[in-house]
Amino acid sequence: MRKWVIDASPLITLAKIGQVSLLSELCDEMVIPGGVVEEIDCG
Secondary structure (H helix, E strand, C coil), X not given: CCEEECCHHHHHHHHHCCCCHHHHHHCCEEEXXXXXXXXXXXX
């Protein structure tokens, strides 16, 4: 099982190019810490 902790930069970059779905293809479980969610929400 591949479990990844995801930082804001890869999420933002993949979202900009419409490829966020790649993450679910590469790992079995993703953890997005609360601080990362806040960073993304702030823009």
